[in-house]
Amino acid sequence: MPKIPIGATIEAIIDFLVTNFSFLTIAFTRVMEIVIRAIENGLLFLPPWLFILAAAGLTFWLTRKRGIGLFTLLGLALIWNMGLWVPTVSTITLVLIATLTALSIGIPIGILAALHSGVNRVVQPVLDVMQTMPAFVYLIPAIPFFGLGKVAAIFATVIFSMPPAIRLTCLGIKQVPRELVECADAFGSTKWQKLFKLQLPLATPTIMAGVNQTVMLGLSMVVIAAMIGARGLGGEVWRAIQRLQMGSGFEAGLGIVIVAIILDRVLQHFGTKKN
Amino acid sequence: MSETTQEPKIRVEHLTKIFGSNSKEALKMLQAGVGKDEILEKTGCGVGVADASFTVAPGEIVVVMGLSGSGKSTLVRCINRLIEPTAGKILIDDQDITGLSMDELRQVRLTKLGMVFQNFALFPHRTVCQNAEYGLEIQGMDPTKRREKAMIALEQVGLKGWEDYYPVNLSGGMQQRVGLARALALDPDILLMDEAFSALDPLIRGDMQDELINLQSKMQKTILFISHDLDEALKIGDRIVLMKDGAIVQIGTAEQILTNPANEYVSRFVENVDITKVLTAESVMIKPKAVVFLSAHGPKSALRFMQKQGLSQIFVHDDKHKVIGYVTADTASEATKRGETELHHIMQTDFVSVPPDTPAADLIPIMANLPHPLPVVGPDGRLMGVIIRGSLLAALAERGRNNDA
Numbered sequence: 001m002p003k004i005p006i007g008a009t010i011e012a013i014i015d016f017l018v019t020n021f022s023f024l025t026i027a028f029t030r031v032m033e034i035v036i037r038a039i040e041n042g043l044l045f046l047p048p049w050l051f052i053l054a055a056a057g058l059t060f061w062l063t064r065k066r067g068i069g070l071f072t073l074l075g076l077a078l079i080w081n082m083g084l085w086v087p088t089v090s091t092i093t094l095v096l097i098a099t100l101t102a103l104s105i106g107i108p109i110g111i112l113a114a115l116h117s118g119v120n121r122v123v124q125p126v127l128d129v130m131q132t133m134p135a136f137v138y139l140i141p142a143i144p145f146f147g148l149g150k151v152a153a154i155f156a157t158v159i160f161s162m163p164p165a166i167r168l169t170c171l172g173i174k175q176v177p178r179e180l181v182e183c184a185d186a187f188g189s190t191k192w193q194k195l196f197k198l199q200l201p202l203a204t205p206t207i208m209a210g211v212n213q214t215v216m217l218g219l220s221m222v223v224i225a226a227m228i229g230a231r232g233l234g235g236e237v238w239r240a241i242q243r244l245q246m247g248s249g250f251e252a253g254l255g256i257v258i259v260a261i262i263l264d265r266v267l268q269h270f271g272t273k274k275n
Numbered sequence: 276m277s278e279t280t281q282e283p284k285i286r287v288e289h290l291t292k293i294f295g296s297n298s299k300e301a302l303k304m305l306q307a308g309v310g311k312d313e314i315l316e317k318t319g320c321g322v323g324v325a326d327a328s329f330t331v332a333p334g335e336i337v338v339v340m341g342l343s344g345s346g347k348s349t350l351v352r353c354i355n356r357l358i359e360p361t362a363g364k365i366l367i368d369d370q371d372i373t374g375l376s377m378d379e380l381r382q383v384r385l386t387k388l389g390m391v392f393q394n395f396a397l398f399p400h401r402t403v404c405q406n407a408e409y410g411l412e413i414q415g416m417d418p419t420k421r422r423e424k425a426m427i428a429l430e431q432v433g434l435k436g437w438e439d440y441y442p443v444n445l446s447g448g449m450q451q452r453v454g455l456a457r458a459l460a461l462d463p464d465i466l467l468m469d470e471a472f473s474a475l476d477p478l479i480r481g482d483m484q485d486e487l488i489n490l491q492s493k494m495q496k497t498i499l500f501i502s503h504d505l506d507e508a509l510k511i512g513d514r515i516v517l518m519k520d521g522a523i524v525q526i527g528t529a530e531q532i533l534t535n536p537a538n539e540y541v542s543r544f545v546e547n548v549d550i551t552k553v554l555t556a557e558s559v560m561i562k563p564k565a566v567v568f569l570s571a572h573g574p575k576s577a578l579r580f581m582q583k584q585g586l587s588q589i590f591v592h593d594d595k596h597k598v599i600g601y602v603t604a605d606t607a608s609e610a611t612k613r614g615e616t617e618l619h620h621i622m623q624t625d626f627v628s629v630p631p632d633t634p635a636a637d638l639i640p641i642m643a644n645l646p647h648p649l650p651v652v653g654p655d656g657r658l659m660g661v662i663i664r665g666s667l668l669a670a671l672a673e674r675g676r677n678n679d680a
Contacts, residue, residue: 182357183396187410187461188385197412201400 018144025145032151036093043089052076059262063269071265075258084236084255091222091232092259094150098157099218103211106162110169110210111195120170127163135160135221139228153225161217168210172203212267219260233259282369283330284465284497285354290327290363292349292521295320298361311520323349325521326363333464334495338512340502346521347501351467354499355388356380367465385414389458393470395450397442403453404429404438410461421460428460429453431490448479455487459494468500472507484511505545509533509553517541530558551636556629559638559667560651560660568592569599569618574610577602577618588647590658591622597656600624601647628652631659638667 043051055076060069079088113120138159142152176199184194200207226234233256240249293301293314301320304313311322324346331337339347352358354365356372365372367387375383389410397406404425405412411421429438432452442450451471458466472480488511491498502508508515509529517525517532525537533553536542565580569591581589581604590601600622610621627641628650642649648661 177396179392179394179396180398182352183390183392183398184409185357186355186384186388186390186467187413187457188381188383189413190381193413197409198398202398 014141014144022145026147029146029149029151032154033149036097036150036154039097040090040093043093044086048076048080048085052080055262059266062266065265065269068262068265068269072262075262079255079258082251082255084233084252087232087236087252088255088259091219091234091256094154094157094222094225094230094232095215095218095259095263098154098222099161099211099215101154102158102162102214102218103165105158106165106210106214107169107207110166110207111173111200113166114170114173114199115191115195123166123170127166130159131163135224136227139225143228148229150230152228153222153230156225156228157218157221160221161214164213164217165207165210168213169203169207172206172210173199175206176202208267208270211270212264215263215267216260219256219263223256282333283366284333284335284368285331285499286364286366286369287330287350287354288328288364288366290324290350290353290365291361292323292346292353292358293320293361294323302362322346322521323358324353324360327518327521327523328363329516329523329526331497331499333497335513336491336498336500336511337514337516338500338502338508339516339518340505340508340512341518342503344520345518347503347518348469349521350518351469351499351501354467355384355390385410385461387464389461389463389466391451391454391458391466391468391471394474395442395447395454397450397453397457399442402439402441403434403445406442406453407438407456407460409457414461424462425456425460428456431459432456432486446479447475448483451475451483464497466496466498468498470501470503473503480507487511505548509548517544529553530555534558551634551639554635555631556633556635556638556649556651556662557631557659559635560631560662563590563650563658563661566590566592566658567602567618568594569622570594572618573616574602574607574618574621575616578604578607578611581607590650590661591618592658595656596658598626598628598650598652598658601626601650603647623647626650629662630654635667638662642667 046054052073056069056073059072060066063069076088079085109119109123113123135156138156139152142155146152146155180198180202181194184198189197222230222232223234223237226232226238229235233252236252237249237256240246240252291302291305293305295301295318297318297320301314301318301322304318305322305325311325315321327346327350329337339350341347349358353360354367354372356375360373363373367383370383372380372383398409401409404422407425407428408421411424416424426435426438429435432455434449434452434456437445437449442453445453451474454471472483475483484507487498500508500511512529514526514528515532516523517537519540525532525541527535530553532541533545533548536545564584564586567577567580567589570593577589577591581587587604588601589604589607590598593599602618602622606621615621626647627645629638629641629652631651631653633651638649642662642664648663650658651660651662653659
C-alpha cells in the first residue's frame with residue numbers, strides 16, 4: 001500500500017507559502033524585532049529596584065492583597081539577586097506581546113463561535129488540533145517565515161496559547177442563561193446591545209479564566225521557544241541543559257515559576273472578582 | 276365582561292407553531308386534521324401551537340392556561356416573536372407582527388410589549404434600578420431621565436429604597452417586582468407575563484396577584500398572562516383561554532369555564548377548584564320577583580305582590596330605584612287591617628346588602644342569621660337581585676353535580 005503523502009503535502013503548502021509570502025513575513029519580522037527591542041529597552045531603562053517596587057505596588061493595587069504584593073517584591077528581588085534580571089524582562093516582554101496578540105484574536109473568534117453555530121463547527125476541530133499537536137511542531141514552520149529569533153517564538157506562542165481564550169470565551173457566552181438572552185431580545189435589544197450589555201459582562205469571569213490559561217500557556221511556550229532563539233529565561237534553561245549545569249538551570253526555572261505565580265494570582269483575582 | 280364591542284388590542288388568528296425542520300409538511304398534515312402524535316411520528320416535527328385564535332381587548336387581562344407542554348409558553352413567545360410562528364397572524368393594534376422586519380419588530384418590542392419572565396430573568400450584574408432602566412437604556416434615553424422613570428416604576432411596585440441593591444440581595448417576590456418594574460418603566464400598552472408568579476411560594480404569589488389586580492385597576496394595561504395554576508387564572512383573569520396539546524379548548528370568563536365546561540378535559544381540569552371562591556353574589560342571585568316603590572305603593576299593594584309571588588318580604592325602592600328598606604308580609608297585613616296607606620311606618624330600614632362581586636364563600640356567613648333575603652346592590656344603589664339561602668345552596672350543589680359527571 002502506498003503511503004498517503006500527508007507530510008509531503010504539508011511541506012509543499014508551507015514551501016509554496018514561504019516562496020511567495022515570506023518576503024512579507026520577513027519584513028514584518030524586522031519591524032517586530034524593533035518593537036520588541038524598544039519595549040525591552042524601555043523596561044530595562046528603569047533601575048531594577050525601582051521596577052520591582054513599582055511591580056509590587058501595582059500588583060497590590062490591582063488585587064488589594066498584601067500577600068501578593070509582598071510575594072512580587074520578594075520574588076522579583078530574588079530574580080535580580082540571581083542575576084537573571086535581563087532574561088526575565090525579556091521573557092515578560094515576549095509573554096506580554098504573545099498573549100495580547102492571542103487574546104485579541106482569540107476572544108473575537110470565541111464570541112463568533114458562541115453566536116454562530118456554523119463558525120463553531122469549524123472552530124472546534126481546529127482547536128482540537130491546535131491543543132493536541134505537540135508544541136514543538138509549531139516551531140518548525142515558524143522559522144522559514146520569521147527566521148530564528150523572538151518573532152518566530154511569538155508566532156508559535158500565539159498559536160499554542162490561543163485555544164483556551166477561544167474556548168472559554170465561547171463557553172462563557174453560551175453559559176448566559178437562555179431566559180436572560182430572551183429577556184434582552186424581548187426588550188428590543190440589538191445584537192450589539194445584547195453582546196455588550198448582557199453576554200460579555202456575564203461571561204467575564206469565564207473569559208478571565210481563559211485569559212489566565214492563555215498567559216500560563218504563553219509562559220510555558222516561551223520557554224520551549226528558546227530552542228529557536230527566543231532567549232530570555234527559557235534561553236537560560238536551555239543553555240543549562242546543554243552544559244549540564246544543574247544549579248543555573250534550577251535558578252532559571254525558579255525565575256519562571258516566580259513570574260508565573262505573580263501573573264496567575266493577579267489574573268485569578270480578576271476572574272473571581274466579578275461574581 | 277368580554278368586551279367584544281371594543282376593537283381588540285391583540286388579535287391572534289389561526290396561529291400555528293411547528294418545531295422541526297420539516298414544518299411545511301407537518302403544517303399540511305395538521306391542516307388536514309392529522310393528530311399531533313402521528314405528525315411527530317411521520318415528520319419528526321413537534322406541534323407547539325395548533326391553530327389558535329383569540330383576542331384580547333384593551334385593558335383586559337386574559338390568562339392563557341394549561342398544563343406544562345400545552346403550548347402556552349410557545350404561544351406567548353410567538354406574540355413578540357421570540358419564537359417565529361409557522362403560520363397564522365398576530366395583529367397588535369391592527370398591525371400584523373408576523374410580517375415585520377427585524378428592525379420594525381424591535382420597535383414594537385421597545386414601545387408596545389413589556390415582558391415578565393417566570394424565573395424573573397433579572398440581569399445579575401446590574402442593580403435593581405439599572406435592571407428597571409434596561410429597556411429605556413436600549414431606547415437610548417439619557418441617563419438622568421431614564422433613572423427618573425425607572426424610579427417611578429420601582430415606586431409603583433413598592434421597591435422604593437432598594438434601587439441600588441443587586442438582584443441577588445432580594446427575595447423572590449421582590450425580584451419579580453423588579454421584573455415587573457422593568458416592564459412597566461417602558462410604559463408599554465401590553466404586558467406579556469409568562470408564568471410570572473409560578474416560581475414564588477404560595478403566600479407571596481397571592482400577594483403578587485392582589486398587587487397586579489390593584490396595579491391594573493390604575494394602569495389599564497392589556498395583559499396576556501400565562502399560568503398553569505387554575506386558581507390564579509380564575510383570580511386575575513377577565514377571561515381565560517384554556518389550552519391542551521397546543522390547541523385552545525375553551526375561551527371564556529371564569530364562571531363560564533366553571534359552570535359550563537366545554538368538554539370532559541375542561542371539567543376534569545376545573546373539578547378541584549373551590550367553587551365558593553369563584554362564584555360571586557351576581558352568579559348565585561335570582562332576579563327579584565317584585566319590588567314596591569315608596570311613593571307609589573301602600574301596604575295593601577305590597578301585600579298583594581307578596582301573596583301573588585309567594586314572598587314573605589318585599590324590598591322597597593325610592594323614586595330613583597334605590598333600595599331603601601323592606602316590608603314583611605306580616606307587618607303589611609297588619610297595616611292593611613289598620614287601614615294605613617303608606618309604607619313609611621312599617622318599612623324596616625336596617626338591612627344588609629352586598630355588592631355583586633362578593634365571593635360566594637363570604638355570602639354563607641353573612642346569610643347565616645339574616646332575617647331577610649340578601650339584596651345584591653349595584654354601585655348605583657339599584658337592586659340587581661336577591662340571594663335566598665336556597666338559591667345559593669342550589670348553585671353550589673349544581674356545580675358539585677357537574678363535577679361528578
